[in-house]
Amino acid sequence: MKRILLITTLLSSIISFAQTDKEVIREIYTQSLTNGKSYDWLNHLSNQIGGRLSGSLNAEKAVAYTKAELEKLGLDKVWLQPVMVPKWVRGAKEFAYIETAPSGFGTKKTTNVNICALGGSIATPAIGLKAHVVEVKNFDELEVLGKENIEGKIVFYNRPMQPDVISTFEAYGGCVNQRYMGAVEAAKYGAVGVIVRSMNLRLDDLPHTGSMTYGNLPVNKRIPSAAISTNDAELLSSMLKLDKSLKFYFKQNCKQLDDVLSHNVIGEVTGSEFPNEYIIVGGHLDSWDLGDGSHDDGAGVVQSMDVLRLLKESGIKPKRSIRVVLFMNEENGLRGGKKYAEVAKQKNENHIFALESDAGGFTPRGFSFDCNDASFNQILSWKPLFKPYFIHYFEKGGSGADVSPLKSNTNVLAGLRPDSQRYFDHHHAANDTFEHVNKRELELGAATMTALVYLFDKYGVNPILNEDQLKD
Incomplete structure (x- = not known):
């Protein structure tokens, strides 16, 4: 009898949580669409700095700019993580x-x-x-x-x-x-x-x-x-x-020069209950040099930055430590992603969830997840919360190049999946520029990422009760 009552209580709690989650997620989208910062950040990154080829002066300007902007958000920690990167120059x-x-x-x-x-x-x-x-x-x-x-x-x-x-x-x-x-x-x-x-x-x-x-x-x-x-x-x-x-x-x-010092840019809000469980969201700060890298991957950078701001503006106090990581050198070496995972392993950090945006700033359609079946079933239970925003794509698959080195048997990696039909019109070309990014689409992506981070922070990874917990 007690077991039946416990299950009934759990189901009632889930229904209650779902209603609360619906309201919180609605507030996240409202904040992003009426008070978003991602478009302004991208404007500066693209038009005031420009293409950010790994090892270039522009890449270092982007490091300094994004670090300063994260510091303005009043996060608990903001720091630079050193990483040696290749330096290739195009020349005339x-x-x-x-x-x-x-x-x-x-x-x-x-x-x-x-x-x-x-x-x-x-x-x-x-x-x-x-x-x-x-x-x-x-x-x-x-x-x-x-x-x-x-x-x-x-x-x-x-x-x-x-x-x-x-x-x-x-x-x-x-x-x-x-x-x-x-x-x-x-x-x-x-x-x-x-x-x-x-x-x-x-x-x-x-x-x-x-x-x-x-x-x-x-x-x-x-x-x-x-x-x-x-x-x-x-x-x-x-x-x-x-x-x-x-x-x-x-x-x-063109010419390949010696490796140079660069940095990943990291900001953190420390968790109130589980500070040693880490959730990260990120994109890559470097780009190719022909355009200004707005879609690849300026969009992912500014969306990831806005996740932490939107959580704060929506009144959410994270239980777990949430980091934004702006990776350096995804395009021609993946040095930033590898360095972040290497340091995390050295420190024995427990990364339960990592989300990457590196598919352009187009209308978000959903996510792909790299995880076990139990975790994926948990994720599918959240899908109705995204349906009002026409976010229907929840599939198992790849996540993102920079977060992939963090993969373990128990964590979840994910990639934001925007509509991809126009992405390769701009990918690595001279027309990957700011005017080809739609403000509303960009802000919808930031909100979608924030909503998923919120759910993982609230519920963790696959919180399934075992038989002992269900016994009297």
């Missing part, structure tokens, strides 16, 4: 053209195209690089062609993002290996350079940069790598069908 703007053979006694014809160096690439020779081109869709085609057909040529990777895949991140994942590993694979067959179709679902004239690797390739075997805009990739492919003998010329001036 890249230049490229397609050269076709003359007809009759005419002169050679050149057609300028839009390219940008891939992050981490070496430069071309000072006079540039010109060679015949071989087009492939994947690494298997390289193997089929063999060294005899590739040596001394530029490999042109032209596998587009798959347009009929609804999840654009899945489409991105289906072709990004040609950008990241393309140089390593092409160098095996004696290629002298690599041109990669930009990771972009639409046709435009904007080349999209991104990280690439040489792996263990000796320095003298490394070849320059660049991205070409989707319009120009289509043009090059069409011209190759008509003239296999055409040549491609490109010149880039």
Whole structure:
């Protein structure tokens, strides 16, 4: 009988909590949409500082700015966590053209195209690089062609993002290996350079940069790598069908320098009941250099900052310690995420939940969760609280690159999932700029993140009663 009464009491309590939670979450959204700070912070980060390539002066300006803004919020702690990061510089703007053979006694014809160096690439020779081109869709085609057909040529990777895949991140994942590993694979067959179709679902004239690797390739075997805009990739492919003998010329001036000191920026509200249980929310402070990094990942940075402010403005006093972590060097090394996890492990800190926003400042659709089934069932019970805000996507899956090193068997990692259909129009390109971020969408994302953090702070991770607790 006592067991039945206990279960009834628990169910009544859950119903009561749900009503209270509904009101609290409503207040969080009201505060964000009427009194949000994320858009103003992003305005400064994007328009007063600009692109924040890891190791750059702008990246350090962003560290100083965000630290000062977190200190204004009256948090319990704000500090910088040192981390050594790579320093790659682009140098003078890249230049490229397609050269076709003359007809009759005419002169050679050149057609300028839009390219940008891939992050981490070496430069071309000072006079540039010109060679015949071989087009492939994947690494298997390289193997089929063999060294005899590739040596001394530029490999042109032209596998587009798959347009009929609804999840654009899945489409991105289906072709990004040609950008990241393309140089390593092409160098095996004696290629002298690599041109990669930009990771972009639409046709435009904007080349999209991104990280690439040489792996263990000796320095003298490394070849320059660049991205070409989707319009120009289509043009090059069409011209190759008509003239296999055409040549491609490109010149880039990038350089890898020695690692430099930078920082993660961290702010904390110490928990009132469980100060040794940590919840973190964050985004990455660095960006690529072509635009100002508003969507990738200025949006995630300012949304994460606003989570702590919105909790305070909504009258919520956290039971657990909640940190905002602005990670450095996600784009070309993940040094900040790895350093944070390393220090957390050294200090034996118990991170029960980590939420990352790194998918743009578009309308939030929900979250993906990396956790066990018991925790996920708990999370699904909160889904009705988000339904009034059209937040329906609660799925198991990935979380975020910077929080992934914190993964354990018992904690929960999550990623905010905004609408992704326009994200890759801007990703790593010159049009990733402030005017392409919608204020209301950005603030809805901040509120959505705050609501989830509130629930994890209130209920912890998977608070399931065991049999002993249910006994008389």
